[in-house]
Amino acid sequence: MQSLANLASNIIDREAFASCTNDFSRISYLLSCSEFVSLLQKSLLDEQTTYLKCSKTSTEYREKGNEAYASHNNNLALTFYNQAIRYAPSYSRELSLAYGNRSATLFNLKYYYLASQDVHRGLNLLSLNEEDDKRRERLEQRLQQCLKNKSEEIQTNDNENNRVENELEQLKSNQTFNVNYPSLTTYADIHTSLDRGRHVVSANISSLLKPGTIILIEQAYASVLLPSAWLTHCHTCLRRLHLILFSCSQCTRAVYCSLDCLQQSIVWHAFECRLTIDRLDKMQLLALRLITKTGWQYLYKNKLEFENYLKQNSTEYQIENHKQKIYEWNNYENILKLETNSHKRTIDDLFQRSIQACIIGLSLINNTSFSRDAYEKIDYQIYICSLILSHLQSLPCNAHEISEFIYHRLSPLSSSCIEIGAGIYATLSLFNHSCNPNVIRNFIGKTVIVRLLSSISSNNIELLDNYGCLSATMDKNERQKKLDEQYHFECQCQPCIEQWPNYDQLPEGTGEKNITSKKFDEAFKRLIDGERPSINDLNIFEEFIAQCDEQMQENKNVKGKVYNNAQEAYKQCLNFFYHSIHIED
Template sequence: MRVCTRTYRKHDGFDYQIHCQRPRIPLKKNKLEWSGQVDSSVKMSNMIDQWRDELMSRLQKNDEWDLWLEHFLESVTDADRFKSVYELPFIDDVITITMPESSKCPDDSTEMREMGNDEFKQKNYAEAFEYYTQSILKAPAGSEELALGYANRSAVTKEEKKYELCLKDIELALSHGYPVNLKHKILERQGRCYYELGLYSEAAKSFEKAIFKLQKAKLKKEEMETREKKLNALLERCKDKPDDEKTLKGSKYMDPLPEITDIKSEKFPCASDSFSLKYTKEKGRYPVATANVKVGDILVVEEPYCSVINHKYLATHCHFCCERAEVPVPCSECSNVVYCSLKCQEASWETSHSLECSILPLVTELESDIAQLSLRMVVKATFKYLKEFKEKYGKSNEQETEVENTCSLGFNEDGVYDSHDYWAVYNLVNHTFDRKFPDLFRRTVMAVYLLKCLEKTEYFPADDEECSQTDHIEVGSHILRHLQMLPCNAHEVTEFLIEPGEMLTSNSIGIGSAIYATLSLFNHSCDPNVVRHSYGDKCVVRAIHNIKKGDEIVDSYSIIYPTMEKEKRLSDLRRQYYFECACLACKKDWPMYEELMNVPPSFKCDKCDTPIGSLEGEGGEETTNDCENCGHSNYVAKKVQTIVSYESDFNTVFSQVLSGDITKQSLSFLIEHQIRLENWMSRPWQDINKCQEAIKQCYSIQSNHYTLSKKKK
């Protein structure tokens, strides 16, 4: 998966590829001819295609094709579709599952650590860090190799003066049974880190422990005395020194998670009270503002029902929260994933990884976030819940009906739309009956494969009375539903990559995918009035236009009017999301960015927002522009003077943002200026776009971000 790949350099210096996050995982065209290439976001291996072709070949050879195809096409539920493939008599001969061997190996861990030692001696700290991390990943749980890996990696971060990171690894080494005879060394390192951080009382404790553990070290008497003397000297340096009034830093990869601007909604716990829901036959369900919303207001802060890390970033980002892992902590059972902390490791094991651990290599082999996310959704829901699901809700995987697509769908018994409730995400639109046979069949084959992987775990009870084949099919039908729903509803988890001194080439990348029940309610506009940013796997939605009470709150499905011509936008949206865009930018055929340079600024009527043009001639303050729509007389001279008076300050702040010099003051100025322009000026206008893009740049640096190493000249 990628961010929007259209690269369009504009005169204002911004590149829309940087700011236009891909909100959903798009589909390629559903071709009428046979083709497996129906999902551009799912870079599947040839394995699924081969199984699909083999299944078709066997059906045709046995003269069963016509009858089977008729049954598949007439199926009205995902359970029926899934069953028609899952119960093929030769399915186990075609789709075979070979469980991977354990990736933990003490010999491999030792080898990696020794390679890290070689690099460390040569002061190649980046390389040493990577080797030590690999040593940690390969080390079996509870082994000495694991503790030694953590300890050696702490030596790297100590040399790089990353004292907080060093302390984390030292704690991990000590908690995993670091050898008693070596503890004095690592405790001394711990004390030195605390000392450098100004935490002298903690440093003293570490030096005292080191002196005590020194007695258990296997050292000669002379060396023992020398080390004890050095430790006592370090301890003496800590005396009578007050601790600095600072605490260990939090994440440097994102600011603290912001809060909703207004009070929280009772019906939508992750949204502002300014957020409500409406339904029409044409639009389906969509959010509207129940009060006036200003640029910068935070409307939604949502945790996903579940999220996954893209297979490319399994070694660098937390498998649970998606935050970048500075000192990666491995799973205790496999070498396939890392965590940012023991807390996330434990939470992941409890919610999903205990079942996914052994089969994750089989799932990631598909190179598909959608496949992994579909599987994780049913794992998190649990077998017990899904077994009771059909009976509880009356229907399972039934055909969508317009009657059911009301504002109440997905709400719990208390009338709350809960992001953590499976019922909420289950009811998101999946476009089953818009899909062609090649697409549905391929997804069904994938669903069967994923279920067979899950059957290799302890997800299903072993007792036949508790779990029948019908139950397996029911779970498989849920996986199939999600494989259809997620391409239209899943959102990317993004990270902003910062090029030092090269802000123009900095860009957002997709590091994973997540399913958010509330965010999925937003409709698309080629001129969205909100923007999303990831904080770990949590998503923050801010207003980037002023939104009036009663107006629809609209997102972008990665397609925006300044970067793509109208016909191409309409075609892509129609093909990928099954709707005809009717946003204002499409209705009015707003120009792309290069053409906006020639569009003169136009004020809008204070009463009805109709464009009224620019100030004519050199009229005084009493000169008015009369609105042709409502007849209201608008005084624009003072507005012109105000905008001109801020022009110099805006250009200065804009240049600062382009250079990466972003402060709270600069963001505040940009928001105030955008509000001013939004109140007075009619879109589209280049200055509104420029200010908006600068604001989005500021928010990108507050959310998930990572500063790349400086390029060597």
């Protein structure tokens, strides 16, 4: 896309482009230039040929699975049969054979319910001939054996991710949520000011709110996986695949953990399936996903209102609208009206993003069936590309990294959260930044949970997230540079104003008033020694932070190393119990 921008610079009048004052006028100007549109047509996301179904590849994987099966290596056989299913063309003999063979492996592993489901899938694809009649007989016999052995079934919900999912449902049921901002609990609310914009504050506090108090539980409006996770995680719920996979019927790129997730994805994947989306970075793909997931019918219905917004693009317009109705996580309008920082961007930045928006938008219009109206009408093309341009500006400032906690059994101290994707969250995006945050995020699939990281003693205290720049681990100049480049603001948090030191220069102990706890010391030593933490350890860290906060309420100065250690230990424990987790040896 950079090379196209260089070529376009020779065609487009930059002064005329610079005079455009909003996203709609920028796209209108570009698409009114016939020479630019002709150049653009050569750079559209064409039909992908890398992730196509292939009978030969499916057969090769199935034969490898057969070898592993014959050697009684059922887990390896299952891996190969999954890939055979992924590559098998729809309604093909290869797909029927792969389902049948996978059912045999699942039967050996005592996953009888899953085996019976694969038997049914294999049976549904059989033809009426002598060879398939024999296979039908074998599959029906296996189905009877599955029913007979049902009482010996190994449960599939004993893996870590399902445990965490159950914890999530329990957490939700224990919360009372804000009426106007349903993703927030009643301990938080949204305020608006000229200097802070919309921001999250504490509310309804009758006594000290301790670390661990849940502030927000929210699903992503839209999310994408990084290419490195395309084949290991579900493209809908972003959970790691366990035991079996389901594949898109047309491509091998999108895999799912269940038929339900596969069916949910059809709304957006049907349009992305054949495009070369691997040419897009994660923010460009997320901008495309926002449009495909929302759908043309909704965008068409709200065209007049959204176009008016794209033409005005004013902060006052955003604030006024958000005061009028309940702020739902799944309302596209709330995503569209997140801050873009358009007025702070350079002309070159806006020019680059406008070209990207045109490529993505026209690829969707010309090479898929997303909108027949837009295929024929230039004003609809301008509308769709303008929406994408707005998202290309707002997403780098508002989207969040989605991670998975990788626990290494043999080297526990190297365990850490690894980015697997990105998501855009309507309410989470309203948290402002601090280099010393008082909240912490955890992800279960594409659902985010925000908890207090330190105690809150009264109402209307701003609850602050961290945008990847902690005062303990990064120098002030480096933090300020990163925040300005990506988020377009100069941080004025307490650590930046008072120039708090990095961790190595922090005072020993907990701070000016040194607080000690034998239980904390023992739990922290166990964690440092590589022991897997228990819920009791998590509670110890939580209580120790609360104890420090309570005894040092009047002390707003920088805390010491031990306090910092307690917060980091608490974060690590939360990763074990309330974060998507994958365990490796």
